[in-house]
Amino acid sequence: MQTFTANEAKTRFGELLDRAQRGPVQVTRHNRVVGVMVSAEDYEAMRAFYADRLRHTFKECAEGAAAAGLTEEKLAELLADES
Numbered sequence: 459m460q461t462f463t464a465n466e467a468k469t470r471f472g473e474l475l476d477r478a479q480r481g482p483v484q485v486t487r488h489n490r491v492v493g494v495m496v497s498a499e500d501y502e503a504m505r506a507f508y509a510d511r512l513r514h515t516f517k518e519c520a521e522g523a524a525a526a527g528l529t530e531e532k533l534a535e536l537l538a539d540e541s
Contacts, residue, residue: 461486462486482500483496
């Protein structure tokens with residue numbers, strides 16, 4: 459992965475954008491990574507991947523809760539309990 463310092467990213471922003479189209483570019487400040495620039499296409503692919511992963515996790519949790527006997531009524535009771 460290519461690296462730009464924050465100052466380089468600021469002064470060579472156009473080049474940073476061009477390089478990000480070919481692959482992720484990390485930006486560092488004081489020798490630590492503070493950000494990563496990726497193409498819009500890569501960003502959308504990552505968002506879709508994590509959204510799908512979250513939906514899958516929710517589905518597994520719901521199936522596990524149903525198998526354990528949790529119903530909507532029991533859930534409502536649990537959420538309403540203020541003790």
